[in-house]
Amino acid sequence: MIREQLMAMLTAALYAVFLYNLVFSGGLGATEIIRAAKKNGGMLTFSLLISVFSALTAAICRLLTVWIPKLETVEFQWHVLLYGSVLLVLYLIVCTTLSLVRFKAQAYLLKYMGMAVLNTLVMAVPLLSFQLGYNLPRTIAMGVGAGLAFAGASLLINSGMHLLQQNKAIPVMFTGVPATLIYTALLALAFTGFTGSSLFGVGGEA
């Protein structure tokens, strides 16, 4: 039983990292990932915050729908409101606690918390796990997978950006943001391969 649950969790995490990479295949957290990749430090903190908050938010939302079965049947916008509120409350609790307790990394954490927590990637995890009908362990694993996807993507983009900066053969008009975006596009294309999607329609069929 435990083994089955662990396998299910692993599958959900791998799904979020490879099969449907939330960053490259979903385009979620695109701004944050490029901003995080521009800085050499902080990527792991970012990824950890994303993992923790997406897993926690999704888990709480999942538990709420288990405890209050009526929530399963309400319209989608109410789910949005519920999930959004859960994320907000979590964020406020953590930030208030951090602002009250004095410690070395306090200013650093509070500075990045807003960008790391309140972004499309974190918010998408509970919505996706609801749509996919995931149970609690799978939901948590998907949250962790989102953080891992972010970490992998930011490392890839960060190393690519360093190479792009050193490359003098790039035309001036493509340097900077354009080169980064096109490089990200190529990475996203590579990850699209895992989804099994077709890039071209068959016989003009949409």
Next chain:
Amino acid sequence: MAAKKEKEMPLITAKERHWLSDALIANPVLVQAIGLAPVVAVATSLRAALVIAVVAGVHLLLCEPLTSLLLRRLPAWLRVACYYVLGLALVVPLQYVLRRMDDPIVAAMDIFLPLLAINSLAAVRCERFAVLHNTPACLKDAAATAVGYGTVTVLVGVIREFLGHGSFLGRQVITFDVRGIWMPFGGFLVVGVLAAGLKLLLRTLSEHGIVVGAHKAMELAPEDREVRREKTRKLFEDAETRRQVLSAAGVLPPENPPEEAKTEPQAAEPPPEEPAHPKPIPAEAVAEAEGKKTAAALPPELRELEETEFGGLVAEAGYADAEPVSEGVAAAMEALEELEALDELEQEESK
């Protein structure tokens, strides 16, 4: 050579150009790379793009003036939560209405429509601009940003709809089917190519004197960059300027008398009652203490640079974080670090 370059690139302040030109020069998507997720994930047709553009624009027009009027005194982490609440208040009713309309395009937006509530565009612009400026300036900035964001989103939507399905506004124009362009990689690719196109356009316009100073916001060619770097270096040679920048950024205590700074004794020989190395003051605390003075405290030449080169440098490089200190100060700090790194590199190379 350097003098010639300098003549070609006069410092043009933000005040000297039309406020709406920021939609082009400091375009949120193509130059600053913010608010990307909805554009690359959802803007696959004109109608979807219009929904994104309108929602993001209204969100921004609500958030920026509100931040300027009420929220600037709150800590940054609480302000970010307020932008999010406003976004949710906007998106949830909209989702309700659009679901009633039963529009297939809107239905295709799926979970991405609610994610517009959490778009980074409003948060970044409010933290970079609205906390430092008055309400009319914020309204102008919000309008310029919304126009810039909306234009790019619509453009991306039209291109992807046409390339993906050979259609325009849902009507088949030609038989064409590259559905891959609807995926996020297609979005990144189209935005990347458009960003390069904008860069070329601004350079061309600038060379013809049509948009003066437009190239300030863009990444310059290595030789041009060297000219800019030299200017920055000269600026920082002035110890007093350097001290003011560091004070305003909270690295040094703001009350140091200028005489001390001119002889560079900040870290050495402090008064006995003060610590030898002043403890870094959190930027937030400095901003709170100084209130609106953070930007105003900068010397005129830095303020001018903040509005031209540094602003562009920050936007292009994405250096500035959502910090409650002046953009100019944050950028100046980065420039200072960059120059110090360059000095170290040169020293190593000379060895």
